[in-house]
Amino acid sequence: MTEVLRSALQHVQQREVERRDVLRLLGMSAAATAGLPTLTQFASAQDVALASAVIAGKSDDMIVHNDRSGVMETPLAMLREHRITPKDILYIRNNQILEPQGRSTDGASLEGWTIELRGAVAFPRVVDATTLADLPQEEVTMVLQCSGNGRSFFARAVQTRGTQWQHGGMGQVTFRGPKLSSLLETFDPPLNPSGDVRFVTAEGADAPDEGASRPDFEHSMPMQDVMDKAILAIEMNGEPLSGAHGGPVRLVIPGYYGTMNVKWVHRLRFEASESNNVNQIPRYRIPNDPIEPGTPIDYTFDNSTPNWRQRIKSTIFAPLNEAQVSAGDVEVHGVAWNDGVVGVTEVQISTDDGQTWHAAELEAPTGGYGWYEFRSTVNLPAGEHRIWSRAVDERGNTQPINGAILWNPSGYEWNGADYVDVVAS
Amino acid sequence: MMSTLRRVLYAFFIAALLTPAMAQEGALPAGPGAELVYAKCQQCHPLRYVTESAGLPDFLWADTISLMVQLGMQVTAEEEELLYSYLTTYLGMNPPPEPAENDAVAAVSNVDPVQAYATNCSACHGADGAGQAGGFPPIVGHASQLAQADRGYLVNLVLYGVTGPITVAGNDYNGMMPGWSHLSDDQIAAILNHVVADLDPSADLPGGLTPYTPEEIAGARDAGLDANAVYESRPSLP
Numbered sequence: 199m200t201e202v203l204r205s206a207l208q209h210v211q212q213r214e215v216e217r218r219d220v221l222r223l224l225g226m227s228a229a230a231t232a233g234l235p236t237l238t239q240f241a242s243a244q245d246v247a248l249a250s251a252v253i254a255g256k257s258d259d260m261i262v263h264n265d266r267s268g269v270m271e272t273p274l275a276m277l278r279e280h281r282i283t284p285k286d287i288l289y290i291r292n293n294q295i296l297e298p299q300g301r302s303t304d305g306a307s308l309e310g311w312t313i314e315l316r317g318a319v320a321f322p323r324v325v326d327a328t329t330l331a332d333l334p335q336e337e338v339t340m341v342l343q344c345s346g347n348g349r350s351f352f353a354r355a356v357q358t359r360g361t362q363w364q365h366g367g368m369g370q371v372t373f374r375g376p377k378l379s380s381l382l383e384t385f386d387p388p389l390n391p392s393g394d395v396r397f398v399t400a401e402g403a404d405a406p407d408e409g410a411s412r413p414d415f416e417h418s419m420p421m422q423d424v425m426d427k428a429i430l431a432i433e434m435n436g437e438p439l440s441g442a443h444g445g446p447v448r449l450v451i452p453g454y455y456g457t458m459n460v461k462w463v464h465r466l467r468f469e470a471s472e473s474n475n476v477n478q479i480p481r482y483r484i485p486n487d488p489i490e491p492g493t494p495i496d497y498t499f500d501n502s503t504p505n506w507r508q509r510i511k512s513t514i515f516a517p518l519n520e521a522q523v524s525a526g527d528v529e530v531h532g533v534a535w536n537d538g539v540v541g542v543t544e545v546q547i548s549t550d551d552g553q554t555w556h557a558a559e560l561e562a563p564t565g566g567y568g569w570y571e572f573r574s575t576v577n578l579p580a581g582e583h584r585i586w587s588r589a590v591d592e593r594g595n596t597q598p599i600n601g602a603i604l605w606n607p608s609g610y611e612w613n614g615a616d617y618v619d620v621v622a623s
Numbered sequence: 624m625m626s627t628l629r630r631v632l633y634a635f636f637i638a639a640l641l642t643p644a645m646a647q648e649g650a651l652p653a654g655p656g657a658e659l660v661y662a663k664c665q666q667c668h669p670l671r672y673v674t675e676s677a678g679l680p681d682f683l684w685a686d687t688i689s690l691m692v693q694l695g696m697q698v699t700a701e702e703e704e705l706l707y708s709y710l711t712t713y714l715g716m717n718p719p720p721e722p723a724e725n726d727a728v729a730a731v732s733n734v735d736p737v738q739a740y741a742t743n744c745s746a747c748h749g750a751d752g753a754g755q756a757g758g759f760p761p762i763v764g765h766a767s768q769l770a771q772a773d774r775g776y777l778v779n780l781v782l783y784g785v786t787g788p789i790t791v792a793g794n795d796y797n798g799m800m801p802g803w804s805h806l807s808d809d810q811i812a813a814i815l816n817h818v819v820a821d822l823d824p825s826a827d828l829p830g831g832l833t834p835y836t837p838e839e840i841a842g843a844r845d846a847g848l849d850a851n852a853v854y855e856s857r858p859s860l861p
């Protein structure tokens with residue numbers, strides 16, 4: 199136990215992990231050292247497994263939300279250490295998991311994988327996924343973000359339902375693969391969707407748990423965006439796409455929330471309407487018009503929008519929340535992004551709760567779907583301070599100071615202005 | 624197909640469901656239905672999904688329960704009702720203040736000792752009080768001996784827990800029992816009376832023993848002992 203304690207304390211010192219993570223480390227390590235848990239170990243055991251036990255290859259410093267299907271987030275202290283988020287610390291959110299490859303960060307094989315294209319089309323096709331590597335490849339560096347990222351902050355108004363993500367349900371990764379439109383161009387005869395097709399619905403090879411009555415997971419996206427942007431990703435960060443992140447093939451739509459980037463994709467349906475699958479409605483939607491926090495809404499296709507294009511957002515990487523800093527000049531560093539349709543033009547910083555703002559230095563990503571890095575210096579006299587950041591884009595979109603004005607029952611698409619509380623001394 | 628690793632993990636989670644610690648720190652507020660939440664919700668996700676959702680509006684708890692049923696949660700209509708009632712009361716938008724320890728007597732009346740034992744004690748000591756080899760000593764035939772040797776010992780044992788190797792009827796046990804001070808004085812008194820009567824609700828207390836009273840429990844709460852101190856004070860039995 200001493201060894202475990204010492205290692206946990208080192209974590210505290212080196213990684214600034216939260217207390218509950220230390221408890222988690224203590225509890226699970228204790229249990230892991232014995233063939234059968236003893237009473238003492240029961241007493242200290244927490245109810246969450248370490249990340250590597252849930253998905254092989256994941257860092258045990260990740261915050262595990264659900265150790266069954268695999269839902270885990272990256273502590274900001276780790277996320278900020280890399281321009282491209284490595285696969286061992288990239289967040290994961292699975293509704294369903296494809297066994298066995300979903301349980302490992304190893305690259306998954308394209309051998310034997312097929313993708314079916316059907317729906318309101320003249321000539322349905324089944325594509326051998328190994329041929330994807332022969333097509334012209336598109337590479338995109340982009341923010342991959344769970345639409346629930348930041349959900350826990352809605353509780354400042356009224357608690358919302360779902361995984362209580364903080365900041366780390368996101369990362370910046372580089373996907374590579376052919377554009378879906380390039381694949382379609384190779385078809386002879388052509389797929390030839392009928393004139394009224396407006397949506398593409400993507401299905402993964404994963405399936406609901408035994409005993410569940412809800413339908414298989416799927417998502418619909420506007421066909422125009424899918425044709426313009428979507429790639430069939432077969433690589434991530436220069437390696438064959440990790441099984442844990444949807445390999446061998448993931449439908450990737452830059453600028454869209456993570457949930458729409460369907461993992462283990464094996465079927466695409468070209469249809470006139472959005473799917474009425476529970477994961478398209480009422481899940482994964484937000485109201486078109488603001489609602490009073492704490493009130494229900496009956497979602498219809500007309501009064502709501504799916505978690506498609508990402509809202510503009512910024513996240514402060516340094517200083518971290520509750521950090522002790524030296525009074526005087528303090529460097530503020532972080533990242534901002536939006537849906538990539540237009541550029542982020544400015545990130546503003548405030549140390550007086552939004553009365554005055556000043557622009558940070560901004561470094562744009564290549565491509566437009568990645569992180570804009572911002573840096574600024576603020577002068578903090580001794581005492582407690584709250585440092586705010588908010589991003590602005592070319593359309594004039596920005597982040598609300600009170601993010602709860604966009605409250606919705608399932609807490610999707612949080613994009614309130616970010617802040618950290620620090621003590622200068 | 625589940626891998627061996629997953630099987631081991633699942634086995635651990637099932638085992639973890641039985642942990643008495645869960646009824647204590649970082650766990651659910653006590654209230655009718657809490658045990659059902661422990662039992663049902665942790666089958667598919669960690670308890671933190673429940674505790675971290677404290678403050679949800681009622682309609683979202685209702686929605687969540689029906690979502691979980693869709694995802695495969697097996698509950699009767701009565702259980703579904705109880706889950707909703709517990710979650711909206713204790714993890715809803717206006718939870719009752721946590722009772723202070725001294726208010727606990729007033730908070731609970733008419734304790735059903737059979738139910739209280741089943742809920743709080745049976746996971747380790749067995750529904751029949753026979754204990755479990757190696758870890759949990761038997762209650763039947765054992766608790767009454769302790770009470771007759773030192774009636775205050777059992778009170779401290781339940782309030783503060785106990786840790787250290789013991790031998791009961793020739794069998795060795797070396798486990799740790801956490802303290803159960805979150806239970807009310809009424810609950811602890813009722814459980815102790817049930818326990819020293821060898822879990823037979825119709826039996827009289829063994830010779831010479833008078834019933835434990837809530838006041839007696841309340842009086843022991845100021846002792847400030849710990850599990851080691853309780854172990855040191857354990858009476859030696861013949």
